[in-house]
Amino acid sequence: MRNLLSLFLVLAGVRAQRTIEWTFVQNGTSGIVPLELITVSPTLMIMYDRADGNPLTLPDGEQAWAALWNLETNTPTAIPTITDTFCAGGAFISNGTLVSVAGNPLETPGQPPADGRMGIRLFGPCTSPTGENCNVFEDPEHVHLAITRWYPTALRLPDGGLIVIGGSNTNVFYNVGPTTENSIEFWPSRAGEPGAVIPSQFLLDAVPVNMSFVLPSGKIFMIANNITMIYDIETNTETRLPDLPNGVRVANPFDGTAQLLPLSAPLYEATVLVCGGTASDALPELSLNITDPATDQCSRITLTPAGLAKGWEVERMPETRILVESVLLPTGDVLLINGAKTGIFGLSKCMLYRTSFPAGQRITQEGLPSSDIARMYHSAAALTGKGNIMVAGSNPQPAVILPPAMFPTEFRVEYLNPDFMTNNSPRPVILNSPTQILFNQKATLKVTVPPSLSLGEIQVSLMDMGYVTHAQHANSRLVFLEHTLLGDTLEITAPPNNFIYPPGPAWLFLVADGVYSEGVQIMVGDGGNPPRADQGIKIPLNSL
Numbered sequence: 001m002r003n004l005l006s007l008f009l010v011l012a013g014v015r016a017q018r019t020i021e022w023t024f025v026q027n028g029t030s031g032i033v034p035l036e037l038i039t040v041s042p043t044l045m046i047m048y049d050r051a052d053g054n055p056l057t058l059p060d061g062e063q064a065w066a067a068l069w070n071l072e073t074n075t076p077t078a079i080p081t082i083t084d085t086f087c088a089g090g091a092f093i094s095n096g097t098l099v100s101v102a103g104n105p106l107e108t109p110g111q112p113p114a115d116g117r118m119g120i121r122l123f124g125p126c127t128s129p130t131g132e133n134c135n136v137f138e139d140p141e142h143v144h145l146a147i148t149r150w151y152p153t154a155l156r157l158p159d160g161g162l163i164v165i166g167g168s169n170t171n172v173f174y175n176v177g178p179t180t181e182n183s184i185e186f187w188p189s190r191a192g193e194p195g196a197v198i199p200s201q202f203l204l205d206a207v208p209v210n211m212s213f214v215l216p217s218g219k220i221f222m223i224a225n226n227i228t229m230i231y232d233i234e235t236n237t238e239t240r241l242p243d244l245p246n247g248v249r250v251a252n253p254f255d256g257t258a259q260l261l262p263l264s265a266p267l268y269e270a271t272v273l274v275c276g277g278t279a280s281d282a283l284p285e286l287s288l289n290i291t292d293p294a295t296d297q298c299s300r301i302t303l304t305p306a307g308l309a310k311g312w313e314v315e316r317m318p319e320t321r322i323l324v325e326s327v328l329l330p331t332g333d334v335l336l337i338n339g340a341k342t343g344i345f346g347l348s349k350c351m352l353y354r355t356s357f358p359a360g361q362r363i364t365q366e367g368l369p370s371s372d373i374a375r376m377y378h379s380a381a382a383l384t385g386k387g388n389i390m391v392a393g394s395n396p397q398p399a400v401i402l403p404p405a406m407f408p409t410e411f412r413v414e415y416l417n418p419d420f421m422t423n424n425s426p427r428p429v430i431l432n433s434p435t436q437i438l439f440n441q442k443a444t445l446k447v448t449v450p451p452s453l454s455l456g457e458i459q460v461s462l463m464d465m466g467y468v469t470h471a472q473h474a475n476s477r478l479v480f481l482e483h484t485l486l487g488d489t490l491e492i493t494a495p496p497n498n499f500i501y502p503p504g505p506a507w508l509f510l511v512a513d514g515v516y517s518e519g520v521q522i523m524v525g526d527g528g529n530p531p532r533a534d535q536g537i538k539i540p541l542n543s544l
């Protein structure tokens, strides 16, 4: 079974000549199951789980369900949390604080964790490399959502605050049926305390399974089950767009994965890529089976009038995949990793998608290693500031269950290293950069680009790495910045306004010839608490 795991990568044109040699390196154990994994600084990742028998404990001996992972020492440190973070969503907001939203109902009366369904957990910004004094702030009595939500999505809006979408009002294993919350709300609330709850016909039609993106217009694109729409927050109107083709369904419990592909000047046209999911038509929840067929379909659509006229374009992965996870890389390529060939939460495998290639040539399997660790339901893969991909977790079990169980709870941490990290070949370096940039403003960075890399292929990537959970990287975003490079001086221009990149923290990467630097953190916008007024300049858009 272990040998079934392998990895595929899409080769780039210019990059195809270089020997691709990606490798997995295993190091350390996570102590909890990082079913939520978020990159918070160059040295730290935050991990959220539930209290179901984790070996990691707090100083008082109580078991932990939240921890910081130190990328330097490859060790976890438990962090105290009040409410149950299981199946929370989240996002960074405009002041740099990471907000974890909602979670699990009370599991054992009288025992921690407390009911997390209305949870708001604030973390950071954290400037200590080891996470000293970086705590999760919670005040469940006074700071909470308007209603209970298990499994919602949270997106950072152009005003720097959050829209919280859907979920279920209790833990129901699959988020379908009468307990679903077919509604949205905002945090901080837009209409006093507690916030207004706005019903959604789209979520009702879809059973509120969803993947959502903030478009350059400020509207929200949502995919749920096999249907899609654009939501205009200001007018509270839903506009249905074409269904996913060929009966493919992509949301929980048939998880596919979706990414907003990189946005570029001048028009910042939004294209959404959706891969994997199930090929079978709406199966009744109780008859789901690990032998059910997954799909090999990737679908993409450009959200402009011309793109909509073209509709969804279909590409095929080399094999079928469900619960596949997508990691947007600084190059604009998308790593497709983990997942199963069949079933609902079955066996785990990996891949990558090269965005800039013509259709039909984007996917390949060359030069990539295999992992011998199965990464299934409740596993995660996240880009780190160093530029490799941290892969951790997996627990399709109801609690911590150790070997010899089939697919036991997995605590081993691995990194997938790109070839330039595997063989220590020279990478571009950002020597210094400002810590903050205002919209449409220019800034100057000192950089080095190794002479072996082509200066004709420079990209500057401004990224939100997202809040990784359940194969979704909510808020994942990449804007290619306009730039000029003269010697070791790189001049960049920030995104024109808060719609192209919602105000908040970001990572900057310098890419030369497909090889990228380590990332540096930068605050985009004024850094104030939400809601923020519009910032930057208005630009013409042809996107929806």
Ligand SMILES: *[C@@H]1O[C@H](CO)[C@@H](O)[C@H](O)[C@H]1NC(C)=O
Residues within 6 Å of the ligand: 025, 026, 027, 028, 071, 072, 073, 074
């Ligand atoms: C694991 O990480 C530790 C701490 O960074 C390091 O000392 C050790 O060499 C690493 N082991 C491997 C196999 O990379």
Ligand SMILES: *[C@@H]1O[C@H](CO)[C@@H](O)[C@H](O)[C@H]1NC(C)=O
Residues within 6 Å of the ligand: 226, 227, 243, 244, 245, 246, 247, 248, 282
């Ligand atoms: C989407 O699913 C609905 C049923 O849930 C079905 O009626 C519709 O035909 C599907 N759309 C496509 C394009 O397959």
Ligand SMILES: *[C@@H]1O[C@H](CO)[C@@H](O)[C@H](O)[C@H]1NC(C)=O
Residues within 6 Å of the ligand: 287, 288, 289, 290, 291
């Ligand atoms: C799953 O499907 C297989 C093949 O049809 C069948 O043998 C098996 O009993 C099913 N398992 C469950 C749990 O229904």
Ligand SMILES: *[C@@H]1O[C@H](CO)[C@@H](O)[C@H](O)[C@H]1NC(C)=O
Residues within 6 Å of the ligand: 093, 095, 097, 122, 124, 125, 188, 529, 530
């Ligand atoms: C960020 O904004 C939120 C919402 O207003 C607030 O609760 C939080 O304390 C702020 N964080 C910092 C570090 O000021």
Ligand SMILES: CC(=O)N[C@H]1CO[C@H](CO)[C@@H](O)[C@@H]1O
Residues within 6 Å of the ligand: 089, 151, 152, 153, 154, 167, 175, 208, 209, 210, 211, 212, 251, 252, 469, 470, 472, 473, 474
């Ligand atoms: C019920 C459900 O599938 N909710 C999903 C909504 O989308 C977020 C990601 O944006 C997922 O994490 C949730 O699982």
